[in-house]
Ligand SMILES: Nc1ncnc2c1ncn2[C@@H]1O[C@H](COP(=O)(O)OP(=O)(O)OP(=O)(O)O)[C@@H](O)[C@H]1O
């Protein structure tokens with residue numbers, strides 16, 4: 018299958034009065050056509066920057082990216098695209114239906130066909146009853162739903178969603194994930210960023226983890242997380258031993274240590290902790306979770322600032 | 326082209342729903358009430374006609390310029406600030422089309438305002454003179470052209486500047502551009518012998534549009550005949566400045582990060 022998205026050595030540095038902020042340090046990855054691709058990373062990792070380059074709002078300093086072989090930012094690339102921005106105030110003076118018509122019109126639909134598509138998009142996100150309300154009267158979650166309707170109304174080949182489920186209640190989240198799965202079955206490629214790692218793990222075919230402007234891992238779920246199950250051991254320690262094997266142990270939640278090991282190695286590793294061991298929180302067989310991998314890859318001294 | 330029109334409609338509607346036109350309605354009411362401010366009986370009908378045309382056209386002119394500068398300096402920065410520009414520019418819309426749409430929406434709004442104000446003034450004047458004077462609309466039209474030029478320049482600046490800076494630049498261009506040549510000659514050179522200020526003013530004036538040419542108020546108020554091909558020359562002159570501003574705006578905005 019051909020690639021829906023390709024990033025090749027994309028670099029972007031913001032120049033501000035306070036100096037330069039390197040947001041992307043030469044990222045490479047690709048998204049296959051027809052898959053759901055999750056883009057994860059802590060706050061400030063560069064996700065939105067990469068997405069804005071993808072939809073043509075920012076120009077990369079170096080490197081290039083393409084959508085179905087069309088350079089990003091060109092009209093041809095944008096024709097295939099539906100985009101949900103991270104934070105946006107839509108034109109609040111318009112009603113949902115009116116603004117959706119504008120977007121469908123910009124995507125090239127006219128007349129009855131356009132109205133039909135708007136109706137369907139609003140129905141899909143559960144807003145058809147409020148279609149005549151102005152956007153200024155919408156709640157945050159309703160605006161997010163409108164944003165999704167706006168992204169899918171042009172019947173794009175590629176959906177790019179920045180912060181997919183931000184502001185959505187659990188029901189809306191679940192129905193949105195269902196909608197995405199349905200869209201994928203119709204052949205759409207979906208690329209989204211999210212802080213909900215469980216959500217990514219649940220529905221994505223592939224994933225990339227970005228941290229401080231660099232891709233730390235990318236590929237299919239199996240490639241990134243490994244296929245085979247291992248023993249996941251989580252322990253609490255009194256104090257982190259000075260000679261802790263950093264390759265083995267990574268930080269889990271609330272100061273615990275987590276390792277994925279074979280049974281034999283697990284016993285040895287726990288014994289090595291000696292007196293520092295406070296308690297074994299859990300030990301069970303499972304595939305490495307995305308959350309653990311994420312914490313492992315993005316673990317740093319600035320953890321507090323980067324909490325999810 | 327269709328994209329541009331769809332967006333023009335969106336931005337025009339935006340101004341209307343933000344009730345920008347209320348200010349126009351208010352001024353229209355003032356113009357309509359002119360006969361009750363200017364006492365026609367102490368002036369005589371003839372003088373009344375001239376005073377009210379002069380006063381009315383001056384008011385319309387300044388109002389239009391203020392409206393053009395205010396709207397042009399804020400509309401694009403507002404889109405950038407609240408990021409409503411993102412979903413729009415992610416569509417197959419070229420950036421110059423987006424700029425053009427904003428500009429056309431402004432022109433449409435100005436056209437409606439000028440037409441309405443011209444009608445109000447004309448109604449007020451003819452209420453006493455009992456004649457409809459169509460030449461009044463020529464002066465209103467050239468004043469409209471001037472506002473269009475100012476709107477284009479201010480809007481070009483606003484693609485890279487804050488609303489306050491764009492507004493200030495717009496007001497400055499208006500002040501320098503409408504400075505009569507006679508002012509420089511008599512006030513700066515003959516009166517004060519300030520050669521430097523005169524050279525600076527002349528230099529600036531020649532780099533900026535000459536807005537004084539748009540003022541047809543005096544010939545119209547005082548029934549001085551002028552060649553009507555002058556109007557077509559003015560249209561051409563305005564179009565050149567508008568096109569130039571749009572091209573510069575397109576270049577400035579074309580590659581900027583959003
Ligand atoms: N307009 C801007 N001007 C200057 N710096 C910026 C700008 N936008 C982003 N940055 C910087 O670029 C880096 C990456 O930001 P980006 O918005 O891409 O992060 P993100 O991964 O989307 O984070 P979040 O999860 O919080 O949305 C950050 O350090 C941020 O401060």
Ligand SMILES: [Mg+2]
Nearest residue numbers: 064065066103
């Ligand atoms: Mg972001």
